[in-house]
Amino acid sequence: MLCQECNQRDATVHFTKIINQEKTEYHLCDACARDTGDFMMKGNAGGFSFHNLLSGLLGFEQTGMPGFGAPGQQGQASAPVRCETCGLGYQQFVQVGRFGCADCYKHFSGKLEPMLRRIHGGATTHTGKFPRRTGGVIKLRQQLARLRQDMQEKISLEQFEEAAVIRDRIREMEGQIEQGGM
Amino acid sequence: MAVQDFLHDASRWMREDGPHSDIVISTRIRIARNLSDLPFPILMNDSQAEEITRRVADAVFSPEFQEKSGGSYEIIPLMNVPHVDRQALVEKYLISSSLVEHARRSAVALRDDEAVSIMINEEDHLRLQVLMPGLQLGAAWELATTIDDLLEAKLNYAFDEKYGYLTACPTNVGTGIRASVMLHLPALVVTQQINRVLSALGQVGLVVRGVHGEGTDAVGNLFQLSNQITLGQSEEEIIQSLESVARKIIEHEQQARQFLMEENREVIEDRIARSFGILAYARRLDSRESMQRLSDVRLGIDLGVIKGVSQNILKELMVMTQPAFMQKYSGTELAPGERDWRRADLVRERLRMDQGHI
Numbered sequence: 410m411l412c413q414e415c416n417q418r419d420a421t422v423h424f425t426k427i428i429n430q431e432k433t434e435y436h437l438c439d440a441c442a443r444d445t446g447d448f449m450m451k452g453n454a455g456g457f458s459f460h461n462l463l464s465g466l467l468g469f470e471q472t473g474m475p476g477f478g479a480p481g482q483q484g485q486a487s488a489p490v491r492c493e494t495c496g497l498g499y500q501q502f503v504q505v506g507r508f509g510c511a512d513c514y515k516h517f518s519g520k521l522e523p524m525l526r527r528i529h530g531g532a533t534t535h536t537g538k539f540p541r542r543t544g545g546v547i548k549l550r551q552q553l554a555r556l557r558q559d560m561q562e563k564i565s566l567e568q569f570e571e572a573a574v575i576r577d578r579i580r581e582m583e584g585q586i587e588q589g590g591m
Numbered sequence: 592m593a594v595q596d597f598l599h600d601a602s603r604w605m606r607e608d609g610p611h612s613d614i615v616i617s618t619r620i621r622i623a624r625n626l627s628d629l630p631f632p633i634l635m636n637d638s639q640a641e642e643i644t645r646r647v648a649d650a651v652f653s654p655e656f657q658e659k660s661g662g663s664y665e666i667i668p669l670m671n672v673p674h675v676d677r678q679a680l681v682e683k684y685l686i687s688s689s690l691v692e693h694a695r696r697s698a699v700a701l702r703d704d705e706a707v708s709i710m711i712n713e714e715d716h717l718r719l720q721v722l723m724p725g726l727q728l729g730a731a732w733e734l735a736t737t738i739d740d741l742l743e744a745k746l747n748y749a750f751d752e753k754y755g756y757l758t759a760c761p762t763n764v765g766t767g768i769r770a771s772v773m774l775h776l777p778a779l780v781v782t783q784q785i786n787r788v789l790s791a792l793g794q795v796g797l798v799v800r801g802v803h804g805e806g807t808d809a810v811g812n813l814f815q816l817s818n819q820i821t822l823g824q825s826e827e828e829i830i831q832s833l834e835s836v837a838r839k840i841i842e843h844e845q846q847a848r849q850f851l852m853e854e855n856r857e858v859i860e861d862r863i864a865r866s867f868g869i870l871a872y873a874r875r876l877d878s879r880e881s882m883q884r885l886s887d888v889r890l891g892i893d894l895g896v897i898k899g900v901s902q903n904i905l906k907e908l909m910v911m912t913q914p915a916f917m918q919k920y921s922g923t924e925l926a927p928g929e930r931d932w933r934r935a936d937l938v939r940e941r942l943r944m945d946q947g948h949i
């Protein structure tokens with residue numbers, strides 16, 4: 410089947426758009442499907458867009474759906490609307506579905522958690538690989554946080570000997586982190 | 592271009608077999624990485640794009656990388672590649688169509704056997720891809736993480752203690768990994784079990800889609816199974832769950848094939864033989880029909896009904912009958928109507944190379 414847009418390449422993307430119970434079928438090649446997505450993204454109404462699909466996902470929390478709300482209603486108004494590093498506005502991000510720089514994650518952090526939870530099946534924290542060269546200290550710090558928790562637990566259970574063992578390991582790791590230059 | 596020449600240049604994933612090659616066409620792992628001090632591609636200017644390409648080139652041509660990355664690499668700015676060859680790289684699955692869209696400033700570092708490609712200035716600064724034949728998720732991840740480490744030795748990645756590797760799109764954040772396997776499942780489709788088998792996947796954070804076409808209408812019975820979630824699971828967990836689901840699907844497909852041969856042998860042999868005959872003699876083939884017939888022929892090879900034809904014919908022709916390769920084969924741009932005639936020529940030429948019989 411040929412792409413209905415360019416009539417040149419084979420259609421590889423097939424989807425059905427339903428608006429007000431009106432069904433429209435699309436059969437597009439990869440290139441035209443992408444163009445269609447980009448075209449729609451630039452604000453032409455009425456169309457289908459892959460980006461909008463994502464935007465729908467991102468914008469979900471804004472409508473205040475129960476269970477996905479931002480932490481506290483008043484927090485929503487005071488949340489930063491622009492990344493200070495790259496200048497990307499939060500609304501722009503919602504439209505495009507792409508961050509502008511690494512710091513966007515920091516500046517939009519208030520809005521990030523519910524969105525990540527929705528995309529990643531409830532998860533908000535990375536548990537995978539760390540960069541070898543720069544990540545060693547980060548990994549130690551995470552282990553340290555876990556050890557401190559364990560120590561508190563032992564103390565609350567009055568298992569002071571175990572707590573002391575953990576405390577020694579904590580000191581040792583703190584030393585390692587200092588040597589790591591952080 | 593003759594078919595021989597194409598096969599001479601074919602990527603390793605097309606030339607070689609891998610574990611479970613009768614059902615798993617290929618394994619692909621892609622990981623997304625960004626540099627910490629430059630804006631992501633949507634906001635970067637041309638000189639920043641050049642800067643990224645330069646830094647990646649420095650890393651790739653460093654002695655450590657050259658020594659440990661398993662091959663020799665070439666960095667190709669897409670600007671220097673003719674349109675039809677850019678598209679041919681997409682059709683071989685070596686680069687994404689998004690990289691081609693940004694050809695003005697994108698580049699790719701390609702290993703000589705084409706098992707590794709590092710896309711530069713795609714949606715993220717870096718998209719590292721490993722592509723292998725058959726089911727090789729563990730090996731592909733090993734290679735990907737090794738190359739990732741070699742790059743990270745020279746590049747400062749955008750990484751956050753809580754969120755992991757930071758990516759342009761929040762759907763990739765965390766591990767930045769997208770692992771996938773391409774499966775050929777003709778018997779599950781014929782026996783109408785495919786929906787039941789695939790619908791059980793959604794719950795475990797994996798997605799499946801038709802490679803050409805959608806859902807059960809997957810042209811050529813080819814399905815791509817991949818992870819959807821990149822945050823909150825380690826790379827090993829993601830790969831293990833993908834692997835175990837892939838193995839279950841393989842088992843179902845094998846049972847369905849056995850069922851066909853035991854209960855419906857004549858019907859399936861007739862279907863395979865007809866498709867073999869059409870591919871061997873037809874003068875005109877549209878892409879849909881050629882993929883469906885190829886799927887039948889490949890099943891025929893796997894079931895021992897067709898003898899003397901290479902298993903690889905499906906992968907080879909799946910790539911070679913795409914528009915850019917068709918154009919290279921013909922040596923001229925083709926109108927849509929012409930393409931179907933040339934496609935039939937190409938398929939016949941490839942089939943004649945083997946001494947196939949039933």
Ligand SMILES: [Zn+2]
Binds near residue numbers: 416439
């Ligand atoms: Zn098109």
Ligand SMILES: [Zn+2]
Binds near residue numbers: 494497510512
């Ligand atoms: Zn930013």
